[in-house]
Each structure stands twice: as structure tokens, then as C-alpha cells.
Amino acid sequence: MESARRPLVSQLWVKNRRNEAVLDPERPALSWKELQPKSGRGLCLARVLHRARGLIGRLTEQYPSVCHSVPISEIIAVETEQKRYNSDTWQKFNHHAFTVHYAQRAQKHCWRCSAVTFWCKDEELCHQWIQAIKKLLELQTSRPKHLLVYINPYGGKQQGKQIYEQKVAPLFSLASITTDVIVTERANHAKDDLFEVNLEKYDGVISVGGDGMFSEVMHGLIGRMQKDSSIDQNNPSAPLAPCNLRIGIIPAGSTDCICYATVGINDPVTSALHIIIGDLQHMDVCSVHHNNTFLKYSVSLLGYGFYGDVLKDSEKNRWMGPTRYDFSGFKTFLSHHYYEGTVSFQQANQTLGSPRDKSTCQSGCYICKQSTQEVEEKRKRHHYNLEETEDDGDWKVIRGKFMAINAANMSCACPRSPKGLSPAAHLAAGTIDLILVRRCSRLNFLRHLVRHKNQDDQFDLAFVEVYRVKTFLFTPKHSENEDTDNKDVRKKHFNQICNGNHSSCGCNHVNSIWNCDGEALDHAAVEVRVHCQLIKLFARGIEEDSKP
Ligand SMILES: CCCCCCCCCCCCC/C=C/[C@@H](O)[C@H](COP(=O)(O)O)NC(=O)CCCCC
Ligand SMILES: Nc1ncnc2c1ncn2[C@@H]1O[C@H](COP(=O)(O)OP(=O)(O)O)[C@@H](O)[C@H]1O
């Protein structure tokens, strides 16, 4: 037992160079460093180069040689090396080599799978190393072994299947992860399936697609969990049962905001590596109700007005792929509609930070960590039927004319807006950033949109307000008849005078629609509340020290 804790130290060869390799179960990490050749053994070109390197190293303070170190948690697999090297090396080491595959940070939050081959003088040493690494890998209990994968072949550039097969499946197989793969045949296929399948045999569910596909998987898992726990999703104030299965996202959609905002990049290989090493990121979920009827859950953007109109228009042009959003975004900007309504909300406690904070939510965020403790205590109190102590403030009511009402449950960072609509929003603090963009000129609205792209303060504009809230209500001015949906309202008001394109009638749109993670909601009047850390992802949030 004692020997298992002691570091394994050996001289192994990497690319024909002698290295000292150390496997330290206490750190726990694998490290290797090139050893300097002993002096006085005659000069050869390699040694001259080596000395020159040493001199340069001294000058640049890197001497004697770079020490490579890989945490065990980032090792993907260890394999006995098969005969694929030139025969000289192969003969020299008598066929004994092993390869360690590990996750390596590349640029801008991008990870790649790297490999290093260690050559050993004898078979026993090689075997000892492989076994020691395998033993440490077995201790990584948060890693998934069996996954359920849903691929949306229809989203984004319709490349979901190819992306999975070419970039992700080989990595899963290298990491000995087994999978059941389902290529969806229709919308809601994944969601419906998740209500039926035996989830016990899986360690996670993977969504290959965009935010809409993620949304399906999430609805399936949350819905299934509530059904199994006899919780009525139509009750807006019911505390929801959290989902234990983690969801992984392989980005293959049009915006991929949920992936980008939780990993830092929309890259299928990076996401696959986060899944393999068993990362964990809690995430808040908003529930959206209309008249005590459950509509949908949201994790990224719930947008009324501008983003609702962009969505509505863009769905007509799906054939354009992701470019449809730019085309519809431009059209919607030109149409310049505003909408009247009332927003009521309860502001969240100041300890949960402010949307105007300069610091952002990062891997290991202390505000989210604090919420983890609170949410656990809250769930315990609920389990033992103890009284709740809510410390939220008074309701604030704002009636007005809005270009956009955006509820960001996370930063909503994505390639189109690298910092997102609310850069300081948290992934798991149990809050939503409610952004109200009041009626303004075209030029001012353009100034607001441009700030999604640049470094300027998004909220430092006279017609933009932002509040950190836990719950909010929106009632459009034209929703007196509570039972009518958007289509009915439009028909009722404009059937005789407006043909729908609004260029000839001179009217403004009556109601917009809600864009809920890229899916349209059927009602404009909504009640939204956030459920702190309801789901878990195979991600770790945005890392601070990524290579620039
Ligand atoms: C002149 C400069 C204009 C710059 C405008 C840039 C606006 C970028 C905003 C990005 C918001 C992202 C919020 C994410 C929402 C997604 O959940 C949703 C669905 O994603 P997916 O299913 O993967 O396509 N995406 C959208 O609603 C797209 C909004 C794009 C609007 C231009
Ligand atoms: N096989 C399928 N055929 C048609 N639609 C599908 C299929 N599978 C999933 N969908 C639906 O496709 C829509 C778009 O998917 P999404 O992943 O959001 O792609 P995008 O990012 O391009 O919008 C979602 O509403 C999802 O429910």
C-alpha cells in the first residue's frame, strides 16, 4: 500500500533522448525532463547542439531543460506502443514502449489531444509504468464510462454526424468510453426518447448540435426527473428536482452559445476532452410559465423584441445555415420595432454580485460556489419540510416601450459576441440578468448592438437598464385576453388592416415573440424564475490562464 503512494522514477527515452520520468501519486501528475548528456565522451553533432541549447537556455533562464508535467486528471489514456516506429529505434529498445495521451491547452481555451511515447530498456519496466498509470486513472471516479449520444443532423451546417464520427468518436474510443448513439429523425426525438430510456446505465447524455438540441436534451432530462419525482412542472413555484446525469455538448449548431459560455470556445475536440476527463459545471435553469402552464426551460437567452423578431425571421431562411441570423439581424435592425408592456421583477441579494461587475464568472467562481452550499441547504430544508427564509426584496414594476427585453441566464458569450450580452452574468449563482432596452433611435440601437462586440460597457447607455433578478413577469400591452396566443392577438387586431409585412399599414408590431434559447415561445405574457444549479454539464467554466 505504502509503495503505491511513492513516486515511480525511471530513466525513459523520449524521441531518442534520455529523460527522467516521474509518476507522483501524491501530486498526482506525470512529469518528464530531459537529462543532460554526461561531459567528456567526445563530441558529436547532437552534443554540440545540445550544449548550444544549454547556453541559450541559460541566457533565457530555461536551462537545464523544460520539465513537462501533466496532471493525472488530464491524461486521456495509456497504451502499449505497437510497432509503428522505424526499426532502429524499435530494435534499440527491444520493442518496449508506451504512449500517454493527454489533454493539452492550445490557444484561447482550445484543448487538443497530445501524445508522448516513452521507450524503456526492458519489458518489466514498461509494464510497471503502464500499470501504475492505469491504476491512477482508475481513481478518477468522475469520468464517464458509458454515454448516451443524440446527434442532430439538421442543425448548423448539417455536419453533426460527421463532426461526431470524425472528431469525437475516436477520442471516446481511445478513452474506453462506450456509447449508444442516436441520430435524431425529427424535432423532439431526443426529448421524447429521454422520457422512455433506462437512464441508470448511463453516466451522461451528449448533445451533438446547437442550443436547440441542447434544449431538447435538457427538457427530456429535467422533465423525466420531475415525472419520476411526481413534481408538477405546471406549478411555477414548485421546487424542481435536480438532474444528476451530466450533459455534454458537442457544438454543431448555429450559435452554440451554451457551449461557448461554459467552455470558452465552440470546438468539438475541446468539448470531447472535457467530457472524457469528467469535468463538472453546475448550471442554473429558468422556467417559463404562462397562466400556470409550463412553456419551456431556458439556459442562455430569453429575448423578447429584437431577438424574438430575429428568430422568427431567421427560421424562414434555415437553408442559409448560421448566416441566417446575420441576414435576419440586419433586416430586424432596419425594421426598428418597439413593443409596449410591463416588466415586474424582484432584485436578487447584493451578495450575488452585480451585472455591472468588472470581474466575470470563471472556473471555480466563488459566488457560484457559495450558491452551491446555499442550494444544498435549501434542498435539505425542503426535504425535511422546514420553512423557507427568502431574503429577496420588493417587486419593482416598469411599464414602457422596449426595443428588447433580454433575460440572460449566463453571459451568452458566443462567437458573434465573445463577451456576451451580460459579461458578468454567472453560470450557477441562481440569478438572471434582466436587460431592458428602451425605445430609442436607430443610431442608438446600433450603438447598443455594437457593444455586444467590443469591450465597452454594455450597460452604460441612457436607454439601457440592467437588473440582477431571481424572477420576473412580463405582460405585453396587448394581452388583455389571457388565453389568446400571439397568432390570435395579431389576427384580432390586424386582420383587416395589415397584411403582415407592416410596410404598407404603417402599424407597429403588436407583440413580438420570446426567443427561448433559439426556440419560439407560443405566448408573450410570461412568468420566469430561476432554479439554482438544476443541471450539470461536462464543463468547467471559463479558465483564467488560457494561452492568449
Ligand atoms: C453591428 C453589430 C451587430 C452585432 C450583433 C451581435 C449580436 C450577437 C448576440 C448573440 C446573442 C446570443 C444569445 C444566444 C442565443 C442562442 O441560444 C440562440 C440559439 O442558438 P443556436 O440554436 O445554436 O442557433 N441563438 C440566437 O438566438 C441567435 C441570435 C443572433 C442574433 C444576431
Ligand atoms: N432530425 C431532426 N430533424 C429536424 N429537426 C430536428 C431534428 N433533430 C432536432 N431537430 C430540431 O432542430 C432544431 C434546431 O436545432 P439546433 O441544434 O438548435 O440547430 P441550430 O443551432 O442550427 O438552430 C431544434 O429545434 C431541434 O429540436
Ligand SMILES: [Ca+2]
Ligand atoms: Ca437553434
